[in-house]
Amino acid sequence: MTQGPAVEAQSVVKHFGDGPDAVRALDDVSVTVARGEFFTLLGPSGCGKTTLLRCIAGFETPTAGRILLGGRDITDDPPNRRRVNTVFQSYALFPHLTVAQNVAFGLQMLGRPKAEVRATTDRMLALVRLDALADRRPDALSGGQQQRVALARALAPQPEVLLLDEPLSALDLKLRKEMQSELKRLQHETGITFVFVTHDQEEALTMSDRIGVMSAGRLLQVAPPRDIYNRPVNRFVADFIGETNFLPATAHAGQIRLRSGEVLGPTTVSGAITVAIRPEQLRLSDPGDHEAIPATVEGSTYLGTDSHLHLRLPDGSRVVARIPSLPQAEPGPAPGMPVGLRVAPGALQVLED
Ligand code: ATP
Numbered sequence: 001m002t003q004g005p006a007v008e009a010q011s012v013v014k015h016f017g018d019g020p021d022a023v024r025a026l027d028d029v030s031v032t033v034a035r036g037e038f039f040t041l042l043g044p045s046g047c048g049k050t051t052l053l054r055c056i057a058g059f060e061t062p063t064a065g066r067i068l069l070g071g072r073d074i075t076d077d078p079p080n081r082r083r084v085n086t087v088f089q090s091y092a093l094f095p096h097l098t099v100a101q102n103v104a105f106g107l108q109m110l111g112r113p114k115a116e117v118r119a120t121t122d123r124m125l126a127l128v129r130l131d132a133l134a135d136r137r138p139d140a141l142s143g144g145q146q147q148r149v150a151l152a153r154a155l156a157p158q159p160e161v162l163l164l165d166e167p168l169s170a171l172d173l174k175l176r177k178e179m180q181s182e183l184k185r186l187q188h189e190t191g192i193t194f195v196f197v198t199h200d201q202e203e204a205l206t207m208s209d210r211i212g213v214m215s216a217g218r219l220l221q222v223a224p225p226r227d228i229y230n231r232p233v234n235r236f237v238a239d240f241i242g243e244t245n246f247l248p249a250t251a252h253a254g255q256i257r258l259r260s261g262e263v264l265g266p267t268t269v270s271g272a273i274t275v276a277i278r279p280e281q282l283r284l285s286d287p288g289d290h291e292a293i294p295a296t297v298e299g300s301t302y303l304g305t306d307s308h309l310h311l312r313l314p315d316g317s318r319v320v321a322r323i324p325s326l327p328q329a330e331p332g333p334a335p336g337m338p339v340g341l342r343v344a345p346g347a348l349q350v351l352e353d
Contacts, residue, residue, distance in 0.1 A: 004071020006161050006193035007033040012065035014051050025051040027217035038187050040196045042204040043214035049197040053163045057086050085159040089166045091150040093138040100134040103152045124152040144175045164196045180207055201241045213237050235351050238276040245277045245319040260315035262293045265348045274351045281347030282321035285340035292340030297333045
């Protein structure tokens with residue numbers, strides 16, 4: 001058993017091409033993933049998630065920096081010498097092999113004894129609940145079932161780390177939700193470290209122990225989902241994860257004020273700032289509420305259980321408040337209506353300009 005964290009990337013840089021046209025796919029990325037952790041790399045298309053995963057798998061060599069697995073430097077090891085397996089979005093199953101043969105394939109390549117291959121294959125098929133379909137070929141399986149085969153195949157050699165590159169993005173929404181809980185269960189039952197790549201913030205928030213948010217080759221923030229959501233380090237993270245209102249404000253003498261003077265809440269910083277407030281952290285109150293910010297309703301969007309209320313503030317800026325939808329018979333706040341707006345305690349995120 002090796003020592004140390006499951007995976008470490010130390011100051012990893014990856015360039016594609018040379019000279020001024022080189023793409024800086026990874027720009028000094030350092031991150032440590034703990035053993036048994038469900039770690040997610042989250043970011044928009046092209047931010048470098050796949051490149052980082054490929055550096056861990058050994059399909060790419062970093063231009064600079066090191067990759068460690070269980071505390072051991074594996075930067076120069078070929079992929080087959082790393083106890084790492086990858087599950088791709090395209091399941092990459094062998095079409096001419098049965099489900100069981102697909103799962104057994106990697107174990108046979110490793111030269112494991114026949115009896116062990118059979119026992120492990122059976123265990124893996126039971127783990128992903130495909131025992132009944134062991135003799136089918138991939139083209140006779142649904143997308144979700146094919147993804148389970150790919151998972152069973154990747155888990156069979158008991159890698160120290162399983163890398164998952166957008167494994168659910170080809171599935172429809174319902175199946176995707178099912179597979180999300182399935183993946184959580186598999187990770188829990190096997191205890192294997194998962195490094196999961198997605199550009200879907202909701203998927204990252206629901207599945208991960210910790211999330212690393214990436215943008216333009218950089219890792220901007222690494223934290224548990226609640227901290228990423230409630231304490232984003234900058235505007236990009238706040239904007240990428242969930243909906244956010246950004247308001248220009250000034251901080252002075254312990255108070256954050258709108259530029260038109262109304263107090264939003266307390267602070268310890270000073271100067272020109274931007275504050276971020278989640279729509280669900282805004283509460284409506286009476287227009288006569290002296291402690292609330294006076295606002296005017298501009299419109300609303302029905303979302304089912306909740307509605308988005310679009311509001312204009314005294315300084316002319318606009319915000320969205322998420323409020324419970326009213327029963328059909330009750331009139332909601334109409335455009336032009338004055339309301340009071342309160343900010344939930346602790347809900348203001350200060351982003352310094
Ligand atoms: P997506 O979600 O779209 O897969 P990503 O976040 O995984 O995106 P990467 O695939 O890691 O992003 O790509 C990061 C950057 O590196 C992009 O600008 C991409 O075009 C570039 N890139 C990736 N692989 C290569 C390559 N083999 N040659 C040249 N450029 C590459």
